[in-house]
Structures are given as C-alpha cells and as structure tokens.
Amino acid sequence: MPDQLKEPLVHNRDGLPQEQLIFSVRDSPYSADMELLFIEQASREWFFRLFLYMNSVAFVTVFLALSGLSVATAINAIVSLYFVLAATIAFELRTGFSKPSTSAPKIGSLRSIRWTYIIHDLVLASILWFNATAVDAAPVLTTVGAVVAASFVTLIVTPKSIIEFFIGKTFLLFTCLVYIALSNTAPGSDAGQHSVEHGALSLFPLVLVFILMFAAGYWIYLEHIRQMHQRLLQRSLHQQIEKEKNLRERLFVYIGHDLRQPINALGMLLHSTPVEPQNIIDSQQCVRSCKRLINDIVQIADYQVDQLPCIASNVSVQSIFDEISFEYTFEASLAACTLRIVPTSIVVCNDHKLLTRIIKNFVSNAIVHAPNSDILMGVRRRKNHIDILVLDNGPGISRQDHERIFKEFTRGNSRMGEHGLGLGLAIASHFATVCAAEILFTSELKAGTCIGLRLPR
Amino acid sequence: MSENTYYQQLYNTASILALSYCTVKMLQFMDGVLMETIKGYQPVDSYVVAAVLFFVVAHVLSYVARRLSWRSHFYYFIGAISVFFPLVTIATIIQIHLGISSEDYARYITEYCAPAQDFLKPVETVSQLCGKAFAYIVYSMAMRALPIVLTIPFLYHLLLVDIPRILAKRNA
Numbered sequence: 281m282p283d284q285l286k287e288p289l290v291h292n293r294d295g296l297p298q299e300q301l302i303f304s305v306r307d308s309p310y311s312a313d314m315e316l317l318f319i320e321q322a323s324r325e326w327f328f329r330l331f332l333y334m335n336s337v338a339f340v341t342v343f344l345a346l347s348g349l350s351v352a353t354a355i356n357a358i359v360s361l362y363f364v365l366a367a368t369i370a371f372e373l374r375t376g377f378s379k380p381s382t383s384a385p386k387i388g389s390l391r392s393i394r395w396t397y398i399i400h401d402l403v404l405a406s407i408l409w410f411n412a413t414a415v416d417a418a419p420v421l422t423t424v425g426a427v428v429a430a431s432f433v434t435l436i437v438t439p440k441s442i443i444e445f446f447i448g449k450t451f452l453l454f455t456c457l458v459y460i461a462l463s464n465t466a467p468g469s470d471a472g473q474h475s476v477e478h479g480a481l482s483l484f485p486l487v488l489v490f491i492l493m494f495a496a497g498y499w500i501y502l503e504h505i506r507q508m509h510q511r512l513l514q515r516s517l518h519q520q521i522e523k524e525k526n527l528r529e530r531l532f533v534y535i536g537h538d539l540r541q542p543i544n545a546l547g548m549l550l551h552s553t554p555v556e557p558q559n560i561i562d563s564q565q566c567v568r569s570c571k572r573l574i575n576d577i578v579q580i581a582d583y584q585v586d587q588l589p590c591i592a593s594n595v596s597v598q599s600i601f602d603e604i605s606f607e608y609t610f611e612a613s614l615a616a617c618t619l620r621i622v623p624t625s626i627v628v629c630n631d632h633k634l635l636t637r638i639i640k641n642f643v644s645n646a647i648v649h650a651p652n653s654d655i656l657m658g659v660r661r662r663k664n665h666i667d668i669l670v671l672d673n674g675p676g677i678s679r680q681d682h683e684r685i686f687k688e689f690t691r692g693n694s695r696m697g698e699h700g701l702g703l704g705l706a707i708a709s710h711f712a713t714v715c716a717a718e719i720l721f722t723s724e725l726k727a728g729t730c731i732g733l734r735l736p737r
Numbered sequence: 738m739s740e741n742t743y744y745q746q747l748y749n750t751a752s753i754l755a756l757s758y759c760t761v762k763m764l765q766f767m768d769g770v771l772m773e774t775i776k777g778y779q780p781v782d783s784y785v786v787a788a789v790l791f792f793v794v795a796h797v798l799s800y801v802a803r804r805l806s807w808r809s810h811f812y813y814f815i816g817a818i819s820v821f822f823p824l825v826t827i828a829t830i831i832q833i834h835l836g837i838s839s840e841d842y843a844r845y846i847t848e849y850c851a852p853a854q855d856f857l858k859p860v861e862t863v864s865q866l867c868g869k870a871f872a873y874i875v876y877s878m879a880m881r882a883l884p885i886v887l888t889i890p891f892l893y894h895l896l897l898v899d900i901p902r903i904l905a906k907r908n909a
Contacts, residue, residue: 327801331819338826342875345868354871355830362823416868 302509303502304442310512315390317508318440322393329437330369333400336430337361340407343426347418349411357410361403368396394444401438401448404431405455412459420463424456428489435493439501449497453490457483530689531577539573542566568611572644590714595632597624597668600639601657608643615651617672619643622658626666628735634711635668635733641708642670642731650674650729662737667720669732677723686719745901752896753795757788759892760885767881778877779844786831787882794820799897810894817890825879833866833874845870 305311322329338358345354375392404427411423418426431452438445460483546566549559601621612619628635639657646655653674660667677685684690686709689702712719712733723729761784768780798816807813837845850867 324805327805328815328819331816331823334823335819338823338875342826342872345875346872347868349868351833351866351868351871354868355833358826358830362827418868 302506305505308505308509308512310509310516313512314505314508317512319390319393322440323389325437326369326372329396329400330365332434332437333365333403334362336404336434337365337407340404340426340430341410344407344411344418344423347422348416349418350414350416353410353414353416357407361406364403365400368399372396394441397438397441397444398448398451400434401431401452404434405452408455408459412462420460424460424486427452428456428486428493432489432493432496435497435500439497440504442498442501445497445501446494449490449493453487456486460486535573535577539570542569542573546570590631590634590716592629592631594627595630595635597626597628597659597666600632600636603636604640604643604657607640608647611644612647612655615647617647617651617653617655619647619655620657622656624659626659626661628666628737630715630717630735634715635717635735638708638711638715638717638733639668639670641704642733645704645731646670646672646674646729653728665734665736667732667734669720669730671728671730673728676725676727676729678725682721682723748901749796749799749897753792753799756795756889756892756896757792760791760889761788763885763888764881767884771877771881777848779841780881786828786835790824790828790831794824795893798893802898808898810890813890813894813898817886817893821882821886822879825882826875829871829875829878833871842866845873849873 302308305314308314341349341354341357341361345351372389372392372395375389407427408423411417411420417423431449438448543566546563549563549566552559601624605619605621609619643655643657646653650672651674653672656669656671658669658671660669686705690705709719715733716736718734720730720732720734723731764784764787771778772780798820801807802812802816805812807816845866849869
C-alpha cells in the first residue's frame with residue numbers, strides 16, 4: 281500500500297486540515313520523530329545547558345556568600361557542583377551524540393539527556409544542603425529565594441522534557457520544604473541564623489512560586505512541542521507534495537503514451553478501406569482501452585483530492601453484485617470469462633459508491649488479467665466481519681509481486697491494449713482505508729487469485 | 738575552522754595567545770579606569786591567572802565550535818556570555834588559593850568582615866576571609882572583565898572563523 285495513503289489527514293467541514301489539540305508528545309502523530317528532534321536539539325545545546333547551570337550555581341553561591349555564607353563552603357559548593365555538572369554532561373556526550381551531524385542519535389542518549397535534566401535540578405537543590413551544613417550560613421529564606429529564582433531561570437531549558445521537569449522541580453520543592461522545616465526545629469535555631477520567622481506563613485509564597493513555575497514550565501513545554509509538531513507536519517506535507525508532484529509527472533507521461541496509442545490505432549483503422557469485420561473488433565478494443573484509461577484518470581481525481589467522504593448507509597451487497605454483473609457480463613464474455621455470483625442477503629453499513637468502485641476494480645482486473653477463466657463473486661460471513669471476495673482461476677500472480685501490485689503505475693500482463701495506468705489497486709487501497717475496510721489478497725501462480733474486502737459487521 | 742591541520746592548529750594557538758595578551762591589556766586598562774572612577778576600588782593582581790584561564794577556555798571553545806559547526810556571530814557572543822561568570826568565579830577561587838597579599842587580606846577583612854572577625858589578628862587562611870569579601874572580589878573581577886565579553890568575541894570570530902574561511906576560499 282502506498283505510504284501516502286496510510287494516514288489520511290483529518291479535515292474539518294470546510295475541507296481544511298483540522299487543527300489537532302496537543303497536550304503532550306503522545307498526542308502528536310509524530311511522537312517518534314519528535315523524540316529524535318528533541319535528541320538532535322539537546323545535542324546541539326549541551327554547551328549552553330551546562331553553562332546556564334554553571335552560571336546559576338555561581339550566581340546563587342556568590343549571592344549567598346554576600347549574605348553571610350562562609351568562603352570555604354561557597355568555594356566547596358562551587359567546585360563540587362561544577363564537577364557534577366561537567367560529569368553529567370560528559371556522560372551524556374559519551375553515551376549519545378558526540379557527533380550529532382554525522383551519526384544517528386541512539387536510544388541511550390535520550391535516557392542520559394533526561395537524567396541530566398533531573399541531576400541539574402538536584403544540583404541547584406544541593407546548594408540548600410551546603411548552606412544548611414555551613415558554620416556561617418546565609419539566612420534560610422534568602423537561600424531558598426535565591427535557589428528558587430535560579431530554578432525559575434532554568435525553566436527555559438528543562439521543560440523540553442516534561443516528566444523530567446516535573447520530577448526535578450518537585451524534588452526541589454520538597455527539598456526546600458524539608459530545609460525550612462529542619463531549620464525551624466534545628467538546635468540553636470533561636471540564634472536566628474538557621475531559623476525562619478512566621479514558620480508556615482513563609483511556605484505559602486514558596487508553594488505559590490512553585491505552582492507558577494509548574495504552570496510556566498508546562499506552557500513553555502506546550503509551545504515547544506507545538507512548534508515541533510508544526511515543523512514535522514510541514515515536513516510531512518512537503519514530502520507528500522513532492523510525492524504527488526512526482527506522481528502527476530509520471531501520470532502525464534503514461535497518459536501521453538498510453539492514450540495516444542489506441543487513438544492513433546483507431547484513426548488508422550477508421551481510415552482503412554475496405555472495412556473488414558476484424559477492423560471493427562479492433563476498433564472496439566481501442567475504444568475500450570481508451571475508456572479504461574479515462575476511467576482511471578477520473579478516479580485519479582478522487583485519489584488526488586484526498587478528501588473522500590465516507591457516507592455510510594445500509595448497503596445490500598447483492599445490489600452491488602447485480603450492478604457489476606450488468607456492467608461487466610458483456611466485457612467478461614469478450615474475454616472468454618464467465619462471471620458468476622453467489623447470491624447473498626447481507627447488508628453492510630458503509631459507503632455504497634466506494635464499495636461498488638472497489639469491487640468493480642477487482643472484477644475488472646480479473647477480466648483483464650485472467651482471460652478464459654471463471655470469475656466468482658461472493659460473500660463469506662465471519663464472526664466480527666464479512667469478506668466480499670472476487671476469485672478467479674486465471675494465471676495468478678507470483679509471490680514476489682504481491683506487494684508490488686498495490687503500488688502506483690504497476691501493471692501486470694494483460695491482453696493486447698487492455699491495460700490501464702496501473703493505478704487501480706492503489707486507488708482501491710485508498711478507498712478501502714476511507715471505508716475502514718481491509719484488502720485481502722492471496723494468489724498462486726497457475727492456480728488463480730482471490731482478492732477481497734474485509735468489512736466490519 | 739572546519740579543517741584541523743597542523744598549520745590550522747598552530748594558527749589557532751597563535752590567535753588565542755594574541756587574544757590572551759589583549760585580554761590582559763584590557764584588564765589593566767579597566768583597572769586603571771575603575772581606580773579613577775570608583776572610590777576605594779582596588780585591582781586584584783590576577784593577570785596571569787586570567788590569561789591562563791582565557792587561553793585554556795578559548796581553546797576549549799574553539800574545539801566545541803569546530804565540533805558543533807558554529808558559524809554565526811551569535812554563538813560566539815552567547816558562548817562568551819555563558820562562560821563569563823563561571824570563569825570569573827573560578828579565577829577568583831584560584832586566586833584566593835594561590836594567595837592574595839596579606840595587605841589585601843587585611844583590607845578585605847577590615848572593610849567587609851570587621852564585625853565578624855578580629856582584623857588585628859594576622860590573616861593566614863582562606864577560611865578567615867568572609868563571604869562578603871569573596872563576593873566583592875568576584876563582583877569587582879566581573880565588573881572589570883565586562884568590556885572583554887563585549888569585544889573579545891568579535892575579535893575571536895574574526896581571527897578564528899572569518900579569516901580562515903576567507904583564506905580557505907581564496908586557496909580553493
């Protein structure tokens with residue numbers, strides 16, 4: 281089945297592509313591509329991520345030193361936290377993408393990026409621990425305020441990966457709360473250095489700030505993934521346009537060649553004198569060939585538009601068979617085929633026009649590619665679905681060609697001048713997708729072909 | 738900067754050395770200006786540390802830029818701003834550990850740590866320096882190095898990206 285037909289776009293009533301609501305990566309059909317894009321982006325930004333956190337650590341620690349933190353603790357904090365930051369980035373680079381432009385990102389790298397995000401938030405949280413254990417410490421609320429402010433600044437980096445963002449920030453909030461609680465209960469808290477006045481009241485702004493941080497982080501995350509979704513959608517549409525352009529070019533080439541040939545032949549036959557019975561038969565064949573090509577071109581219009589509505593109604597399968605029998609019995613007789621129908625009373629809820637077109641295509645293919653054969657149309661009832669089948673005992677199709685015949689412009693062997701553009705089955709596949717049906721196909725060389733449509737009951 | 742030949746590396750090293758010299762000269766100039774304009778400003782004699790740090794970091798930055806194929810000015814300016822403050826902090830830490838003159842110690846303690854410390858005692862260890870003094874050193878070093886952040890990336894890009902690119906084009 282052609283790739284472009286697998287996932288038809290969802291359209292609104294005006295026929296425009298419907299805007300999809302995206303609240304997480306999973307809501308986008310491009311979630312796998314998004315992950316790759318995320319890795320690619322993270323691999324380009326590791327330098328800035330590292331230095332953003334290094335700056336945050338330096339700013340917070342120097343600010344705390346200004347507020348009373350001892351020099352030895354400040355220096356210890358800076359050196360050890362820089363080491364941790366550098367080590368995580370080195371680990372991330374080692375596991376994944378030291379050469380992002382040349383090598384494909386690995387699965388392991390995504391995990392290491394996520395761990396880096398969490399660890400970097402833990403690094404900020406650990407400044408609280410350094411202050412708590414210092415002999416000369418900065419005031420508790422100043423420390424918490426500085427750490428939370430730095431954490432707010434790093435929002436621009438972390439929300440690209442939402443789970444890690446929530447884990448990191450929640451841990452930071454938890455650490456702040458524990459730090460404040462312990463500072464109030466610590467021996468010597470009366471001294472004022474490690475104590476917080478108005479205990480519980482001081483927690484309210486902290487929790488409020490974290491709620492704001494979560495909201496802002498989620499908003500940044502949504503903006504980011506929506507941008508990525510748009511970019512991937514554009515890329516996908518561009519590829520589709522390229523493919524359709526290619527298809528159209530090939531179509532014009534085929535039309536130019538295949539339609540001109542029978543018309544030229546017809547012109548020559550009409551000018552030939554005297555008119556012989558064989559010339560009339562050949563002329564009819566040329567006309568049939570032209571008709572078939574024109575039918576294919578008409579069907580292409582639906583295929584290209586990609587906006588086929590599936591108008592469901594109760595459809596009697598027998599009525600479809602009768603219509604096809606009326607239309608194709610004469611054509612089958614010309615190809616020395618016998619067209620038989622197994623009567624059925626089954627009624628399905630589907631689009632009558634599309635089902636008819638699909639089954640007509642199957643029968644028409646059987647007549648063209650399996651001359652001198654018996655063609656049988658019937659329905660097989662299953663537990664949850666029904667199969668509408670068209671069987672013939674013609675030459676069959678080799679196994680290696682089974683996949684190929686559903687591709688565009690693939691034509692099998694047929695009687696002289698009777699082939700179409702080779703789009704019939706590709707179009708039928710597209711119609712089947714629109715009808716929520718599945719195409720069944722089995723064929724053996726010199727045994728015949730069974731092609732059908734599986735419909736839900 | 739895409740090529741990594743011996744001559745290219747030699748050129749990079751020479752350029753970074755020249756930029757290190759520029760940095761030291763600019764620091765000296767800024768110290769002079771700040772001493773004139775800000776009352777009580779005292780320069781910290783860390784030109785060697787600053788030059789060595791600049792040399793190492795510039796080399797690392799050059800390696801990263803080559804690896805990540807940075808071409809635009811933007812990356813170099815953002816890169817310089819990113820490394821600026823951590824670099825100043827590291828320079829301060831190194832400088833404190835290498836040793837500041839006892840006069841400077843006494844001055845810092847008198848001006849910033851007086852209520853907490855007995856400034857009449859001789860100062861011997863880092864732990865006797867209070868946090869405020871440390872913050873002062875970091876901030877004053879950041880202040881005097883600020884013009885470097887605004888000018889050196891341009892020179893860096895010119896010397897290590899633009900000129901090699903022009904030369905490569907001409908050779909091609």
